[in-house]
Amino acid sequence: xxxxxxKLQYPVKVRECNPRLAKYLIEQYGGADGELxxxxxxxxxxxxxxxxxxxxxxxxxxxxxxxxEMIATMIYKLTKDATPEQLKEAGIAPHxxxxxxALFYHNAAGNPWTAEYIQAKGDPIADIYEDIAxxxxxxxxxxxxxxxxxxxELNDSLRFLREREIVHSQRFxxxxxxLKEEKDKKIIF
Amino acid sequence: xxxxxxxxxxxxxxxxxxxxxxxxKSYVTPxxxxxxxxxxxxxxxxxxxxxxxxxxxxxxxxKYDKKGDRGDVNE
Numbered sequence: 001x002x003x004x005x006x007k008l009q010y011p012v013k014v015r016e017c018n019p020r021l022a023k024y025l026i027e028q029y030g031g032a033d034g035e036l037x038x039x040x041x042x043x044x045x046x047x048x049x050x051x052x053x054x055x056x057x058x059x060x061x062x063x064x065x066x067x068x069e070m071i072a073t074m075i076y077k078l079t080k081d082a083t084p085e086q087l088k089e090a091g092i093a094p095h096x097x098x099x100x101x102a103l104f105y106h107n108a109a110g111n112p113w114t115a116e117y118i119q120a121k122g123d124p125i126a127d128i129y130e131d132i133a134x135x136x137x138x139x140x141x142x143x144x145x146x147x148x149x150x151x152x153e154l155n156d157s158l159r160f161l162r163e164r165e166i167v168h169s170q171r172f173x174x175x176x177x178x179l180k181e182e183k184d185k186k187i188i189f
Numbered sequence: 190x191x192x193x194x195x196x197x198x199x200x201x202x203x204x205x206x207x208x209x210x211x212x213x214k215s216y217v218t219p220x221x222x223x224x225x226x227x228x229x230x231x232x233x234x235x236x237x238x239x240x241x242x243x244x245x246x247x248x249x250x251x252k253y254d255k256k257g258d259r260g261d262v263n264e
Contacts, residue, residue, distance in 0.1 A: 160241075162243075166221050170220075170249060173221060177225075
């Protein structure tokens with residue numbers, strides 16, 4: 001079970017109403033390399049991985065949900081007072097006619113989230129390497145969003161999230177070493 | 190041991206490229222690629238700065254600026 005702390009992991013400030021940016025950010029909400037995919041991937045894989053790395057998947061999977069609500073907050077703030085006309089100009093009229101201002105798990109191109117985005121192979125090495133790749137892809141996605149965003153306060157939060165992907169990747173890489181179990185052994189042939 | 194966080198390469202430029210060529214192009218190589226298993230007792234940021242940066246360790250911090258600031262030419 002979880003305990004919920006009623007605050008964000010890192011503050012989310014948004015300088016201006018900018019629905020176009022929300023259109024890009026939704027990639028990290030319901031996209032293949034987004035936070036929902038990450039959380040569900042890790043929390044599901046943890047059942048069938050050696051005990052030494054279950055805790056890592058548990059902790060990182062939990063943190064991904066904290067990132068998910070930061071992204072949700074960003075998208076909500078960027079769109080909450082936008083007029084239908086502004087949403088139309090930003091290219092998210094299709095979202096509006098289906099969901100009004102509600103958030104929904106789809107990617108920047110409007111494709112709904114699917115479990116096909118994630119994998120659980122049951123092979124610990126395959127699963128951990130997928131997780132490393134997922135972190136690098138999420139890091140890259142943050143980079144590309146920062147590149148198209150001109151909101152300095154939002155970019156501050158995005159940089160924090162990008163850095164967390166780096167730390168997670170580092171920890172998964174260490175998990176791979178733990179699973180290999182040859183870390184400190186002298187190899188003598 | 191420190192590594193650069195950005196690498197550069199020079200793609201082929203055709204005389205018929207429709208867009209203005211970007212050369213060199215850059216890509217990001219953040220610190221987790223080089224650290225290996227994190228050694229104990231690395232220097233740490235103080236707690237407030239660590240919360241701001243998203244990591245406790247300078248060895249894992251990766252600065253990221255918009256593309257125009259990371260060294261690509263013509264951007």
